[in-house]
Amino acid sequence: EIVLTQSPATLSLSPGERATLSCRASQSVRKSLAWYQQKPGQAPRLLIYDTSNRATGIPARFSGSGSGTDYTLTISSLEPEDFAVYYCQQRSNWPPITFGQGTRLEIK
Amino acid sequence: QLQLVESGGGVVQPGRSLRLSCAASGFTFSSYVMHWVRQAPGKGLEWVALISHDGSNKYYADSVKGRFTISRDNSTNTLYLQMNSLRAEDTAVYYCAKGLAYIGNSFDSWGQGTLVTVSS
Numbered sequence: 001e002i003v004l005t006q007s008p009a010t011l012s013l014s015p016g017e018r019a020t021l022s023c024r025a026s027q028s029v030r031k032s033l034a035w036y037q038q039k040p041g042q043a044p045r046l047l048i049y050d051t052s053n054r055a056t057g058i059p060a061r062f063s064g065s066g067s068g069t070d071y072t073l074t075i076s077s078l079e080p081e082d083f084a085v086y087y088c089q090q091r092s093n094w095p096p097i098t099f100g101q102g103t104r105l106e107i108k
Numbered sequence: 109q110l111q112l113v114e115s116g117g118g119v120v121q122p123g124r125s126l127r128l129s130c131a132a133s134g135f136t137f138s139s140y141v142m143h144w145v146r147q148a149p150g151k152g153l154e155w156v157a158l159i160s161h162d163g164s165n166k167y168y169a170d171s172v173k174g175r176f177t178i179s180r181d182n183s184t185n186t187l188y189l190q191m192n193s194l195r196a197e198d199t200a201v202y203y204c205a206k207g208l209a210y211i212g213n214s215f216d217s218w219g220q221g222t223l224v225t226v227s228s
Contacts (some may be wrong), residue, residue, distance in 0.1 A: 034214040036153075043203055043218035044153065055216060087153055091213035095167040097143075097155040 002026055003094050004100035006086075012108040019075040021103045023088035028068045032092035035064055035073045038102075039084045047086075048073060075105075083107050110134035110217050112204050118221030120194055130187040130204030130219055138162070138182035141212030144189045146200035147221075156202070157189065158213070172198075194226045 003026040003072035013019055023033065031051040038043040046055040051071060061076040074084055088100040116128040126145070144156040157178040158167045166178050177190040187204050199224050205215035 032213075036215075038153075043221055044215070045218070046208070046214065046216045049208055049211060049214045049216075054132050089153075089214065091211070094213060095155075095158070096169045097158070099153040099155070102152050 002029060002090050002098050003095055004088050004090055004098055006088060006100035006103045009101075010104045010106060012106050013078055014108045015078050015080055017063045017078050019073075019078055019082070019105060021075075021086055021098040021105070023066075023071045023073070023100050025071075025090060027093070029071075029090040029092035031052060032090060033064075033066065033071045034089045034091070035062075036087045036089065037082075038087065044087065049065045078105075080107075085106060109173070110206070112217060112219035114202065114204055114208065114219045114222040116215060117202065117224045119225045119227060120126075121228050122226055124189070124194055125192045126224060128189040128191065128204075128222060128224070130189075132168055132185045132187065132206070135206070135217075137180075137185040140209070141207030142178075142180060142187045143205045143207060143213075143215060144178060144187075145202070145203045145205050145215065145218075146198075148197075148200045151200075154200075157195060158207075159187070160212075194224075196226050198224060199226050200224060 036046040038044040052064045111133045113131045129157040159178045175193045179188045201221040203221045204219045206217040208214045
């Protein structure tokens with residue numbers, strides 16, 4: 001099973017700042033990595049699939065990069081609605097499909 | 109527009125069974141891989157099961173294998189999760205999720221979730 005480790009667990013930033021969230025895999029996931037955003041009481045929302053492809057309707061301030069075992073979600077300039085929990089997910093080696101434990105992005 | 113609506117959750121005693129349903133609309137249900145993903149209270153996301161577009165292939169997380177069964181009815185656009193021998197650790201919000209086109213194993217649409225509580 002591929003284990004995904006996200007860092008930091010919590011990120012405290014202000015609106016307008018740049019956010020960088022990391023996801024490290026226990027073995028290469030060959031760019032088959034997605035990112036989701038989840039707000040309290042809501043279902044997750046797909047942001048990025050296959051490392052760098054934005055899902056339909058996702059603003060350009062969200063971008064993804066990485067390769068091998070190390071991946072990054074970048075939010076270029078935080079908007080108030082971006083404060084949420086973010087999860088990475090791999091589909092390279094399955095079953096099982098696995099998620100990271102999440103990074104909470106909170107307002108500083 | 110695309111909708112996934114789960115139902116069937118509730119409070120159930122350990123060892124009992126429950127069947128969840130997910131009614132799909134707004135897309136060609138029979139063309140897509142579908143999944144169940146769960147989230148225990150205050151915890152992260154856990155993939156539970158996958159079913160291919162035609163129901164011929166099914167895969168499960170080890171934590172539910174042999175106890176849960178995923179199925180679908182493409183004539184009624186409905187996804188199911190039959191959960192047997194329920195345990196306290198199965199307590200979670202259960203989401204149905206649609207697989208992304210051509211990349212079945214990421215999830216581009218989610219239902220609102222249904223809460224399953226396993227407790228005596």
